[in-house]
Amino acid sequence: MKYAYIALTTLLLGASSCKKMVEPKVYSYLTDANAFLTLSDAKAAVNGVYSRLKQPSGKSDAWMYYAGFQVTISDLTTDIGHASSGGDVGLMADCQWAPANTYLAFAWQHQYKLVTDANISLYYIPKMTSITDAQKDQFTAELRFLRALGYVDLTDAFGPAILVTEETVAKNIATPDYEAALPTTPVEEINKLIISDLEFAAAHLPTNYLSNPIYSSNDIGRATKGAALSLLCKLYMREHQWQKALDLTTEIMKLGYGLYPSYAGLFAEKNKWCQENIFSALADPLVDAVEIMNHFGPLNNPQVTDRWQYFAVTWYFWNTFAANDDRKQMFYYDYIGTDDLHYMQAPPGQTNPPAGFYYMPDVATTKFADPHGSTTYYDGHVFPILRYADILLCRAEALNELNGPSTEAIGLINQVKDRSHATNLGAPGTFTKETLRDKILQERGWEFFFECKRRQDLIRMGKYESVVNAYLSAVGKVPSIQIARDKYFSYPQAQLDLNKSISNSGRR
Amino acid sequence: MQLCTIASARRTTKQLKVSQLLALLCFATAAPAYAASSPDQVVSLSMKNASAKEVFREINKQTGLNILADEAVLEKSGRGNIVVNNMPVNDALNIFLRNQPLTYSIEGGAIIVKNKTALQPATTPPPPVEIHGVVTTDKGQPLPGATVTVKGTKLGTVTNTDGSFKINANPGETLEISMVGFKAWSVKFDGKTTTFKVTLSEEVSNLTDVVVVGYGTTKKKDLTGSISSVSSDQMNLGGVTSNAAQAIQGRAAGVQVSQSNAAPGGQTIVRIRGGNSIKSTNEPLYVVDGFPSETGKDINPNDIDDIQILKDASSTAIYGARGANGVVMITTKRGKSGRAAIQYDGYYGTQRIIKEFDKMNGLENMQVTNAKAIEKGQPAYYTAADLASGRDNDWFKLSTRPGMVQSHNLSVSGGTAEDRVALSGSYFKQDGALKNTSFERYSVRLNYDKQFTPRFKTGASVYASHAYTNFKTYDGNIVPSNVMYGVITASPAIPLYNADGSYARFKGRDNPLAWLMTPTNDRYENKVTINAYADYQILDGFNFRVNGGTEYTTTKEGTYLPRDLVDGEKVQGKASVNDVAVTRNLVEAYFTYKKVFNQIHSFNAVAGVSYQSDQNQRHYSQVQKFSTDAFLYHNLDAGTERLSSTSLTIPSKMASAYGRINYSLKDKYLATFTVRRDGSSRFGGNNRFGVFPSGSIAWRAGEEDFIKDLNIFSNLKVRGGYGVTGNDRIGDYIYMSLFGPTNVSLGEGSASYGGTVITRLPNEDLQWESTAQLDIGIDMGFFNNRVSATIDYYRKKTNKLIFDMPIGDWNGFATQTVNAGSIENKGIELSVTTENIVNHAFTWNTTVNIAYNKQNCLDLGGRPYVITQTANLYGGRGMDFTKLEPGRELSTFYGYIYDGVIKTGEAHPAQPNSKPGDPKFKDISGPNGKPDGIIDANDRTYLGHANPHYIYGINNNFTYKGFELNIFLQGALDYSLYNGTGLVLESGPGKAALNRWTTTNENTDIPRDGYAIAYGGLMNSRFVENASYLRCKMLMLGYNIPVAKTFLKSLRGIKVYGSVQNLFTITKYTGSDPEVNSNLNSSGSNANLSSGLDYTAFPAYRTFTAGLKLNF
Secondary structure, three states, X not given: OHHHHHHHHHHHHHHHOOHHHHOOOOOOOEEXXXXXXXXXXXXXXXXXXXXXXXXXXXXXXOOOHHHOOOHHHHOOOOOOEEOOOOHXXXXXXXXXXXXXXXXXXXXXXXXXXXXXXXXXXXHHHHHOOOXXXXXXXXXXXXHHHHHHHHHHHHHHHHOOXXXXXXXXXXXXXXXXXXXXXXXXXXXXXXXXXXXXXXXXXXXXXXXXXXXXXXXXXXXXXXXXXXXXXXXXXXXXXXXXXXXHHHHHHHHHHHHOOXXXXXXXXXXXXXXXXXXXXXXXXXXXXXXXXXXXXXXXXXXXXXXXXXXOOOOEEOHHHHOOOOOOOXXXXXXXXXXXXXXXXXXXXXXXXXXXXXXXXXXXXXXXXXXXXXXXXXXXXOEOOOEEEEEHHHHXXXXXHHHHHHHOOOHHHHHHHHXXXXXXXXXXXXOHXXXXXXXXXXXXXXXXXXXXXXXXXHHHHHHHOOOXXXXXXXXXXXXXXXXXXXXXXXXXXXXXXXXXXXXXXXXOOOOO | OHHHOOOOOOOOHHHHXXXXXXXXXXXHHHOHHHHHHHHHOEEEEEEEEEOHHHHHHHHHHHHOOEEEOOHHHHHHOOOEEEEEEEEEHHHHHHHHHOOOOEEEEEEOOEEEEEEHHHOOOOOOOOOOEEEEEEEEEOOOOEOOOOEEEEOOOOOEEEOOOOOEEEEEEOOOOEEEEEOOOEOOEEEEOOOOOOEEEEEEOEOOOOOOOEEEEOOEEEEHHHOOOOEEEEEHHHHXXXXXXXXXHHHOOXXXXXXXXXXXXOOOOOOEEEEEOOOOOOOOOOOOEEEEOOEEOOOHHHOOHHHEEEEEEEOOHHHHHHHHHHOOOOEEEEEEOOOOOEEEEEEEEEEEEEEEEOOOOOEOOHHHHHHHHHHXXXXXXXXXXXXXXXXXXXOOOOHHHHHEOOEEEEEEEEEEEEEOOOEEEEEEEEEEEEEOOEOOOEEEEEEEEEEEEEEEEOOEEEEEEEEEEEEEEEOOEOOOOOOOOEHHHHHHHOOOOOOOEOOOOOEOEEOOXXXXXXHHHOOEEEEEEEEEEEEEEEEEEEEOOEEEEEEEEEEEEEEEEEEEEOOOOHHHHHHOOEEEEEEEEEEEEEEEEXXXXXXXXXXXXXXXXXXXXXXXXXXXXXXXXXXXXXXXXXOOOOOHHHOOEEEEEEEEEEEEEXXXXXXXXXXXXXXXEEEEEEEEXXXXXXXXXXXXXXXXXXXXXXXXXXXXXXXXXXXXXXXEEEEXXXXXXXXXXXXXXXXXXXXXXXXXXXXXXXXXXXXXXEEEOOOOOOOOEEEEEEEEEEEEEEOOOOEEEEEEEEEEEEEOOEEEEEOOOOOOOOEEEEEOOEEEEEEEEEEEEEEEEEOOOEEEEEEEEEEEEEEEEEEOOOOXXXXXXXXXXXXXXXXXXXXXXXXOOOOEEEEEOEEEEOOOOOOOOOXXXXXXXXXXXXXXXXXXXXXXXXXXXXXXXXXXXXXXXXXXXXXXEEEEOOEEEEEEEEEEEOOEEEEHHHHHHHHOOEHHHHHOOEOOEOOOOOOEXXXXXXXXXXXEHHHEEEOOEEEEEEEEEEEEEOHHHOOOOOOOEEEEEEEEEOOOEEEOOOOOOOOOOOOOOOOHHHHHHOOOEEOOOOOOEEEEEEEEEEEO
């Protein structure tokens, strides 16, 4: 009997040291061992990277990056966007940000999320044995496009950034060092990666997904050849490589894009896709709903109810629209609220409204709060990232920069104006290169307000300091933009604190 | 076989014994037939004055039976005459040896001769004598349940209800009578006195108390570690305690108990000697009757016999990887042999809100709101009709009521020496002081023990409970579902009901009462724990025990948002069901060995293994768009829009081996060594196993003569220990590279495209947090232990913290879970128990405990700091709340220094866009550490810490004849709370806002319109308040009705009592309750880093209780 106990104990002692007894079993997640096995896995991995365009830190964050918050760095920091709430968002709108401003941290975090998720799939997918080379090329091209988009945004905001690729993933899998303090890479070097990514994408992506051999449905949300060329065009524009940009517009214009007949219709929530869209962050109220409407929608509006008017447009900018311009009507500028007050702009010189009136501090746009759209908390507004009107105006700008005002350039601008019934520009002879550049800048503001373009347009044209300071002075705020300092944002304070290899000198 | 003859029996005794056994063995096997007939063989003898030797030699000749005897023994015998004829051998020997000092036995064909004194009563033992007696206390009361044993035998009994007993003993044996709490009594039975009147005197010292430690028990005097004990009579004084954690609040030094809010069924958290972890939970391990249970504190407190709180590493190391936060050992009541004891214990109470919020009345509120709007260039919020309406709704009064609490507990216990049973059933119900909140629990427990043989016993415990909570949320972002946010901030000027009785809305929003009353929030919790043991005594002092058990808990939450609310109307009703089931299976086997060598070396050893396997399962569904509100959440099919459907299965496993040796020399010098090796599926492949050793020594100096000669100490023990324990409760799979699903729309319609995204970076090195703890303690007793004191000093250092290390985002994550950094907790604990007055009529005793703990973060893995956010007090994005950096403690507030209001004409260039009436913040720093002329995030600083440095409890018990009075004071010192409720009141409808800045009220510190401006922030020094307090936690007056003198003689006792909980609180804190802690929700890390927020909590209340205890 005694021996039996001893035997039992020995057995149990032996067993307790046996690793198998405490081997984990995973039911509800995938691991690196089974996440990349089949064609379907590869597609899911690619799809997942698209989801990072608007839910970078998980399913519930339906407002980040291209679900709206990108405007905090691209539009609120200019003469166009405004946020009347206090705190960090107010500081962005007043051009009073500091390195600790949380929106800088959001931008950094979510742009990198897109880049790194693409990197992870770019590491695993080429290793897969169950898919064909053609499939690998397609997936790789999509992923490289998405990564390039992330890097364009990162370098727009922060200039030199930390360059990570699928090789970084490989290195960390071999010898994990996620805490490494990596240095930044100059913009020119990052541009090289962006260009090679986009050239690869342009070479391997189809122009659309109608009867595609790999994807069975018409996937309008995926990257295409046109998207890759357009993003590359935007990059060359940023770098003032006008001829290269111009050549790309020529190629893009062969791909069958066109302007949508009505500006309001272009932004209708139901209009997920049309001939004008080149690349968008799609959303659907039932699949991957966003909170764009909550943030951009009007206050106490009887038609679009229960929205916050968190991000709105300045009256200063809205007042620049001509009365005949359709785009002026893309705003909730005058209405009787649910509280029976009359919501409107304060007449010049007045601050306190008479009984029955509400003077709005800024004006909400219908662009991301379609009056005929969702009535629920979440909505399905599509956020355009690249659209054809942008390419037309880029071409006009490149032409002007290369050769000065021309009939073609004026024609391109008027094409955009015509769609909104705005008054056309006159003959090329009435402009100099500089005055036409100003006209293009103004047109781009009217056309692309809240499409995350304004800050880059101002910087590219050398007008960031003058235009924004003029606006700040006009509304009684401190004109605080200094282009040498503010061309790039500071790296987020938390990043500076944990990474001594990056420096903040000359920024804020 | 030479030994078999007398002639060759010249051996030493020792050799003979060995030889005898050999001989017996030979005969038994070689000649069974012969052996069997031997006693019937006959002899004929006729000898006079013959020696025993001669007689045996003759018998040997006649029968052939071998004689086994020591010659020396034979020579001692006298001579005698014997004349028998054809008489059986044994009869003949009986005659011859009748008067000789010899005895014999015939076994296996041999006659074995022995000295009479050395023998067992093999043939006809003298019959034991029956002894009667009565055991009473020194006050003359009969003492039932005392153990009566005969020393050195297995005989034993228990005294009856009248104190009487009956037992058999032989003369010369020692009778022992003992009972816990009394000094043992013993007497050597002389065979003549057969009736005893025994008086047991109460033991003043509790040194002989048995303390439950991991895998065994020990006597308090033998402890070398730091353990606090709370007995059931300390816990069950008569106030409302709905769980075990509440029962120990203030009762044990160094144990901090707090509640996120006082809501019925609300969370309670326990910290032992400060928190060790940043990310992992700092809750102790709960072990109920040997079964480690995550929900152990939630059992019916009436079932608890005692609680031992294991605090230092020496005590907790036996629980290895789970011991770092301390271990709370809960022992439930088990049956004792004796008459069935039936007990009813019940109370009924009412709960009244202590403090209401100071809010404006309706008209004031409308005027201030309008004035603010006009200042901002906005239209008046309230119309002239509103102003004339006279609406003035006190939302707080409308939302609260006198709460009700009741508890009924019926238990039966008793049994025989072999079978013992304890059975209890209980019902607890609380209707919260906030309307539409309640908690209800039914529970049953059966503890059964069976002694099959003196060496073998088994037993089982079965506990089942069913609880229902009508819950509300009190935390989170500013959504109206946070009911107290509505109650606190809603304007008294908004309407309550419509003419048809439905809840009124104002400007498209619901009023707070609608939010409190109309949603359905049900939580059902079921729990079944079954565990069993078998214990076999292999040898004296050497036992083998197997424990096994299963715990199954389910939590089901069902919610429904009805059309009564705007949000419900918009989505046509929204329902969710959340099902969580947790199964734990455990098997353990261990040996214990107790032995005293040479009367001075005492060993007590434990060695064993255990295997635990858990499985967590969750299923959650959320749907909306119902055609009717009738289904609530009971028919999700009826909702036509599926919002969410998730399921999750997470198993985890732990395999362990452990051992402990207690050694005591001369009962004065004690040593304990413990080691445990744990393997857990929660850790990375490179570090799946961990070893946790500890050692401690103690010196019972009070037993030394030179200490005794001092005549100061009646007890003095010095102890010290050091050990390493771990914390494994970090969640599952966090070391793995994980990928999870996501949905994205990429097509033309609403088709969902499944996506896979990485959700976690791998870290195969991830392992336990490891806490090294040094403890030095002194236990002292004075005046015959009427005063006893314990002082402990400890120093804990937790290394390898499980830490979400901030990383640079360029690997896709803002943090990576690693082992990094360390935290230190140092402290001193003192507890003193005094018996101030003891006489027959009046007793007064006092227990005081106070503990000091200072936490210090030593390192954050090289990273400079961690900033933690909490919900924004005004809504919107979360706000920075605390900052942790080396040199600071957890939950240290971090924000701006408030500097009053900007006055008209005052220049405050650091806030260029601010206007008069705006809050003003101090420019204390810039990016380079110097004031830079602008208020931004650099101007934040540390504003105070949320963890009390001192916690204390003072308990006084008085008895006078049948009366009992208990006064229990409890408190905490040296800490702050962030009065978020105060901030939102001052920013909105609080009375304080009447004194806000206006052009005609310049001389004030209250800003024009709250704190949300572009500079500074809501987190500022104005609302950091000293929260030190002293609270009368309980006042109880009871009376034991002297039943013996009444017609209720069949009752053993009746006690009636009344009590008040939270009678008064002395504090400078201006909020409603200095104990509140709004961020202590289920997420452990939230509680660690962002404690100290007072915001939208369930209001504190005072409880008046009347109770009855009946003993049959």
